[in-house]
Amino acid sequence: MTVAEAWNGPLGQHWAAHPDRYNAMLDGFDEALFDAASVSAGEQVADIGCGSGLTTRGAALRAAAGRVTGVDISEPLLARARELTPGERFPHVTYRLADAQTCAFEPGGYDLVISRGGVMFFADPVAAFTNLAGALRPGGRLAFICPQPARPDGEERKALGLLASLLGRDHTTEHAVATAMASLSEPERIHEVLGAAGFTGIGVTGVSAATCWGKDAADAVGFFVSRTPGLAVSDATRAAMTDALLPHESPRGVLLRAGVWVVTAHTP
Numbered sequence: 001m002t003v004a005e006a007w008n009g010p011l012g013q014h015w016a017a018h019p020d021r022y023n024a025m026l027d028g029f030d031e032a033l034f035d036a037a038s039v040s041a042g043e044q045v046a047d048i049g050c051g052s053g054l055t056t057r058g059a060a061l062r063a064a065a066g067r068v069t070g071v072d073i074s075e076p077l078l079a080r081a082r083e084l085t086p087g088e089r090f091p092h093v094t095y096r097l098a099d100a101q102t103c104a105f106e107p108g109g110y111d112l113v114i115s116r117g118g119v120m121f122f123a124d125p126v127a128a129f130t131n132l133a134g135a136l137r138p139g140g141r142l143a144f145i146c147p148q149p150a151r152p153d154g155e156e157r158k159a160l161g162l163l164a165s166l167l168g169r170d171h172t173t174e175h176a177v178a179t180a181m182a183s184l185s186e187p188e189r190i191h192e193v194l195g196a197a198g199f200t201g202i203g204v205t206g207v208s209a210a211t212c213w214g215k216d217a218a219d220a221v222g223f224f225v226s227r228t229p230g231l232a233v234s235d236a237t238r239a240a241m242t243d244a245l246l247p248h249e250s251p252r253g254v255l256l257r258a259g260v261w262v263v264t265a266h267t268p
C-alpha cells in the first residue's frame, strides 16, 4: 500500500474517526509550532497535510483578516476537516484535496506555510519543498514540526514497542507510512532538503512534550488496538498491555513523552 493509499484507506479513516484522540497526542507541540510560525492577522497561510484541520483553524484564528488553505491528500480527513470548520466562524478557510508535492499553487501567493507533521510523506522531498517555496512570496516563511528519531529508550517508543510486542506485531502503522514518518528525522537531512529546495535561514530546534494516549491505561489500549482493523485480542493480552501502561497513568491521562523538531526557514 502506498502512502497516499494508506491516508485514503484505513489509516486516514482511523484519524478521521478520532480527531480528538490524535489531537490529544499532538497538541502539546502546538504552542511551539505557532510560536515558530508567528502568524499575523492579515496573512495568507497554507497548512500542509492539514488532516482534520485543528492547526488550520488555529492559524485562521490568528490570521483573522487573512486567508488559510488546508491542503491534504486524504479524502476522509478533509471531509472531517470541513465538518469541523463551520463556515460562519471560518469564512476565510478553504480546504483543498491535493498532493502538496505536485499541486499548482498560485506562485508567491502565501506569506507562510505551516505543518504539524504533514510534510514527511513526500515521494520526492526536494521537489515537494521546491513546490512549497514557489507558493511563498519572497521572504515568506516556513514553519513545521516533524518527529525526532525514535530513540529505543524514548518513553513513547518504549511503551508503544512493548504494546506492539505483547500483540505479537512489529508495528501498527503501515510500513510505507512508518518509513516516511522518519524521512526528516535527522537535522542534517532537513538542512539538505530545504537548502536544495531554495530555502534559507534554516533552523531546527528540538522540543519534547507529553502525548496523551487515553484517559486511563485500559482506554489507551483500546485505542491502540483499534488502529489495526479487525484485530482480535485475548483478554489476557489486553490485561498485559494495560499493565504495561499503568506506570504512565496520570490525572491528565496516559502520558508518553515524545520529541519533535521545530523547523523554520524562509524564501530569499
Ligand SMILES: C[S@@+](CC[C@H](N)C(=O)[O-])C[C@H]1O[C@@H](n2cnc3c(N)ncnc32)[C@H](O)[C@@H]1O
Residues within 6 Å of the ligand: 003, 007, 012, 022, 023, 026, 048, 049, 050, 051, 052, 053, 054, 055, 071, 072, 073, 074, 077, 098, 099, 100, 101, 115, 116, 117, 118, 119, 121, 122
Ligand atoms: C501525521 S498526519 C498529521 C495531520 C495533521 N497535520 C494533524 O496534525 O492532525 C499527516 C497528514 O499528512 C497528509 N499527507 C501525506 N502526504 C501528503 C501529501 N503528499 N500532500 C498533502 N498531504 C499529505 C496525510 O493525509 C495526513 O493527513
